[in-house]
Amino acid sequence: MKRVSPLIIPVFLPHLGCQKRCIFCNQKMMAQAVPSPAHVRSFVEASCYQFPSGQARKKQVAFYGGSFTAIPEEDQRSYLKEIEPFLSSGKIDSIRISTRPDALEEEVLSLLKEYGVKTVEVGAQSMIDEVLFLSQRGHSAEETISATTRLKHWGFEVGIHLMIGLPGDSLDRFLKTLDQVIDLKPHFLRIHPTLVLKRAPLEALWREGNYTPLTLEEAIQWLKRGLLNLEGTSIPVARIGLQPAEELEVFYLAGPYHPSLHQLVDSEIYFDMGRHFLETYPDESEPRFFCHPKDVSTVRGQKNGNIQRLKEYLGVKAIFVQQRDDVPQGALLLQTATQEVLIQKSDIRYDKN
Ligand code: SF4
Known part of the structure; x- marks a missing residue:
């Protein structure tokens, strides 16, 4: 049966919870400031009015842009509490968060359950430790395995984010990553090519000639192999490539960007x-x-x-x-x-x- 994706109300918390910056990341391009919990409530309220009445699709508030479960517990509660009235009134069906694999211990999952979080998107990026190290991720592949296993045990819907073309990556390493992720049986995947963005740490490496991004043609070939390996697994790919956005056009420096990459x-x-x-x-x-x-x-x-x-x-x-x-x-x-x-x-x- 085809998975019907929910309508998303995206709340961006740029870099919130991130102890340090991953080499490819510049979340600051997506928004200027971290919204307060009260601001999130007004934003969700206003967004609810924009849904056409009688809309049958489920609605989800999604906390994107940082590592939600790595922020202090009281801050997580403050944000989640603001969504409670919308869940109780039925205006919103559930919550989704994105986070890092090393910030998903049992007590965190208990808190997420308590507040109605349904979907957790895990930034795995690669299952090769050297690639993770060179990308300054600060977690291991083993932590992705244990976090995903725990999340599934607790009954969360799990999405895994992967990236291709990170420092130290290769087609062979990407396909090995995919094999390991397929074994974890997530509910969906997102796969993004690595881009060089202004003011991301990768920019300096690229300018020094110490990092070469994939060409668009290489990215297509890698992703083609990846998608064919996913055939028959029933793991859908929710998205390939970053969403086209004005900010991306402004911050983009190099790498395989195309607004219709999946196609x-x-x-x-x-x-x-x-x-x-x-x-x-x-x-x-x-x-x-x-x-x-x-x-x-x-x-x-x-x-x-x-x-x-x-x-x-x-x-x-x-x-x-x-x-x-x-x-x-x-x-x-x-x-x-x-x-x-x-x-x-x-x-x-x-x-x-
Ligand atoms: S990729 Fe995620 S974890 Fe890394 S710095 Fe950006 S928001 Fe934080």
Whole structure:
């Protein structure tokens, strides 16, 4: 069953609870000041009025931008208490927080339960200790494993954040990270490419020539491999890449940023599916593909890029892509003179390297 994401009321607490700065981070670009608990209450109140009446989707207040459970206990209570009236009146269904894996001990989880927190997003970023060390995360992969296990034991919905292209990272390390995270069975994932942002510690390293971000093409290739490894796991990827925002445009210096990164990755997967087909059926001089109506633009690629590349790669004059309701989303169907052949993403395999 498709996971219906809740409507989120985002409350940003930039760097609140962070003892030090992770190398890639500049949360300050998202907001100027940390809002007080009273300010959070008025913000949530105002946000509730903006939801259309009769809205069936669940509503969640989300504390983002810092390490919520690393702030002093009384401050956590102060923020959470402000949400209580909204939970009791039914205006809000639950709370979500984001935090670090090393700030999720049993007593913290008990407090979160007490105040109606449902979802905890854990910034794991990598499961390779050297990458975590070089990124100045200050926690280990083992702490992500134990925190996720505890959270699931307590019945929280768990989201895990990963990053690609951190200092010391490689495709192989990313795929190993993903394998370990899949074993933890989180409820969803977010995967972000590392960007160099103004005033983040990484900026100096990059300016000195001691850090090279992934190119957009490399990021697409890594993410493509990652998404295909996730096929069949039923772990959804809630987001790939940072949300486009004015602040991001201002603070961005280098790295694989694209507002539609997820779609680029999906398009790349379709390109590989098309290529696989046409290598298997080389006699098709004008291949005709069918896909689900929702997939047409992704199959074609931005500015019909996939069609152009496939034509060049295979030396064919024309390639047709048409929609058909009976083709499942995510699949591609090739119609030949004598048969129809369906391929799923999970049918695509890559060499280990
Ligand atoms: S990435 Fe998270 S934990 Fe690290 S400094 Fe930024 S907000 Fe704090």
